[in-house]
Amino acid sequence: MGMSLDEKTVLKVKDLDVRFYTYAGVVHAVSKVSFDVYEKEVVSLVGETGCGKTVTTRAITRLIESPGRIVGGSALFRRRNGEVIDLLKIPDEELRKIRGNEIAYVFQDPSSALDPLYTIGYHIIETIKAHRPVDKKTMKEEAVKLLKQVLIPHAELRVKNYPHELSGGMRQRAVIATAIANKPRLLIADEPTTNLDVTVQAQILELLKDLQKQYGMSIILITHNLGVVAETSDRVYVMYAGKVVEHSNVFELFERPLHPYTQMLLKAVPNPLKKIERLESIPGTVPSLINPPPGCRFAPRCPLAKDVCKEKEPPIIEVEPGHHVACWLYARR
Amino acid sequence: MAPILVVKDLKKYFSVRGSLFKKVRAVDGVSFELEHGETFGVVGETGCGKSTLGRTVLRLLEPTAGKIIFENKDVTKLKGAELKEFRRKAQMVFQDPHSSLNPRMTIAEILLEPLKEHGIHVDEPERFLVENLEMVGLGKEHLYRYPHELSGGQKQRVAILRAILLKPKFIVLDEPTSALDVSVQAQILNLLKDLQKKLRASYIFISHDLAVVKYMSKRIAVMYLGKFVEIADSDTIFEKPLHPYTQALFSSIPIPDPKIARSKKRIILQGEPPSPVNPPPGCRFHPRCPKAMDICKKKEPAMMEVEPGHYVACWLYAKR
Numbered sequence: 001m002g003m004s005l006d007e008k009t010v011l012k013v014k015d016l017d018v019r020f021y022t023y024a025g026v027v028h029a030v031s032k033v034s035f036d037v038y039e040k041e042v043v044s045l046v047g048e049t050g051c052g053k054t055v056t057t058r059a060i061t062r063l064i065e066s067p068g069r070i071v072g073g074s075a076l077f078r079r080r081n082g083e084v085i086d087l088l089k090i091p092d093e094e095l096r097k098i099r100g101n102e103i104a105y106v107f108q109d110p111s112s113a114l115d116p117l118y119t120i121g122y123h124i125i126e127t128i129k130a131h132r133p134v135d136k137k138t139m140k141e142e143a144v145k146l147l148k149q150v151l152i153p154h155a156e157l158r159v160k161n162y163p164h165e166l167s168g169g170m171r172q173r174a175v176i177a178t179a180i181a182n183k184p185r186l187l188i189a190d191e192p193t194t195n196l197d198v199t200v201q202a203q204i205l206e207l208l209k210d211l212q213k214q215y216g217m218s219i220i221l222i223t224h225n226l227g228v229v230a231e232t233s234d235r236v237y238v239m240y241a242g243k244v245v246e247h248s249n250v251f252e253l254f255e256r257p258l259h260p261y262t263q264m265l266l267k268a269v270p271n272p273l274k275k276i277e278r279l280e281s282i283p284g285t286v287p288s289l290i291n292p293p294p295g296c297r298f299a300p301r302c303p304l305a306k307d308v309c310k311e312k313e314p315p316i317i318e319v320e321p322g323h324h325v326a327c328w329l330y331a332r333r
Numbered sequence: 334m335a336p337i338l339v340v341k342d343l344k345k346y347f348s349v350r351g352s353l354f355k356k357v358r359a360v361d362g363v364s365f366e367l368e369h370g371e372t373f374g375v376v377g378e379t380g381c382g383k384s385t386l387g388r389t390v391l392r393l394l395e396p397t398a399g400k401i402i403f404e405n406k407d408v409t410k411l412k413g414a415e416l417k418e419f420r421r422k423a424q425m426v427f428q429d430p431h432s433s434l435n436p437r438m439t440i441a442e443i444l445l446e447p448l449k450e451h452g453i454h455v456d457e458p459e460r461f462l463v464e465n466l467e468m469v470g471l472g473k474e475h476l477y478r479y480p481h482e483l484s485g486g487q488k489q490r491v492a493i494l495r496a497i498l499l500k501p502k503f504i505v506l507d508e509p510t511s512a513l514d515v516s517v518q519a520q521i522l523n524l525l526k527d528l529q530k531k532l533r534a535s536y537i538f539i540s541h542d543l544a545v546v547k548y549m550s551k552r553i554a555v556m557y558l559g560k561f562v563e564i565a566d567s568d569t570i571f572e573k574p575l576h577p578y579t580q581a582l583f584s585s586i587p588i589p590d591p592k593i594a595r596s597k598k599r600i601i602l603q604g605e606p607p608s609p610v611n612p613p614p615g616c617r618f619h620p621r622c623p624k625a626m627d628i629c630k631k632k633e634p635a636m637m638e639v640e641p642g643h644y645v646a647c648w649l650y651a652k653r
Binding site: 048049167168169170197198199200201202203205206224225226227228229230231233250251254264265266268269270271272273275276278279280281282283285 | 378379484486514515516517518519520522523526541543544545547548568571581582583584585586587588589590591592593594595599601602605
């Protein structure tokens, strides 16, 4: 098909546009979002409620339901066999062979990701069966092995358990076991620890990092928690109101945030190791995406906004090698 | 000055359906004091009993045993007019403003309800409400709206205003920002701090988010399975946590700084907290404790003062 990707790139999303056609109007949930995922790295999409991070990752494998529609863009993906395809253009049937196989998801709420009427083992076996011709006995053995890999104790017994018999943390482990059943090249984890306690969150993040090394997969981590980003990611994309406003490697981003939104967001998070007299808060609220403000979408809340910010949308530019920002403060006009 | 609130050996058990003897020991012997104008933080994980503690202290739940002394009176024995007076002086803000505000009442009705209930007359209700709304960062335009027309942060501001309109002496804040985004969370936390100065109220701040509790509180108690395991000044407890559970809990917090986050030593606990129906014998943390000794399995450690103001319940620090 004549498409090409850099050797190290697993996924290249370009100018993704997703809209929801509601009675109230057209919601521009994701507007011209571009990002790359390289081999064996953890990329975070970070942002607050409604910034479009979940919609972005669901759109990659076209998991957008009506009234939503993917209006434009491309998502080039390198398959296991080296072939490069556009996930937004291939036929449904071919996409089904990739979903749950080469690209797998872990969602926020493990209770709704598992069917209460089926055992944990059944979920894993079903995932294997959909993509690989193996006999029943092997599948059962694999299911137990996978549960052991995600550190579920007494895996031989747990494989026969129903979801309600497991705790929240254990359920999320079972979901992860299902996701890695076919050794995906890309794992998309959407707020995988948001409903869990901190001690369990630490266990799950540790597990994801180990699995990533073991399987040599890439992970897209979606989160609103900047602490989780700092602990796990190699590179970070900051999203605001349906757009990527800044991206860079994780150290650079936390040390030298460029976009005023990123700067303020980092100051709004209490750091328990620092003595903070007063947290900085961002005035106002996120704009409606039905009629997003013209120009920069952060301009109405931005203390540094100038006239141009309210009129023209800033392009995303590379300020330093690998550090990109969409803000008029840094753009040459 | 004497503390505003003294809680002594407070217990709250819930019976288990279908069993005469089984009890959920949600709060199982908790003691603490709350000073005037201070914020006392309570942290712990899901199911540790922190919300039950907050509600029992306000007598929204009847305590099973123990004493709650507020202004020299035992709250557990209050009745009639005295109880109503206590209800005015002690308020609560809940986690989810969506379910704590009546969807069929306008903001004005929601805010006037407690005044009516306590027979407080206001001359010009509209002007009174607008002035107060401005204090929490809302305005006249919100007065006749319904809760569903406000954002999460705005709703929580209404819930906070409703709690402070009666000029309470102390407020239990039960995860007031857990449902909010970080940028809004910062707004609400700062608002709560400002109001506290203005009202000279004492707060009990309950949360699972250690960083938020530290930002808000002067002293912090760490709760595990119905009991406090450690109490100290908020700086001390972060710098020198003594109880192995506190140490593990604090080392699990994701730090928003990649350099520190990757270099710090992390204690990963095994398993999850056991059921409060059948707490383990001895120290309740011993099955997950990396430093458990023989005695921990047999005898429950008492809370003791290791350094001035720093209390811990752990055999590692006890003279046996």
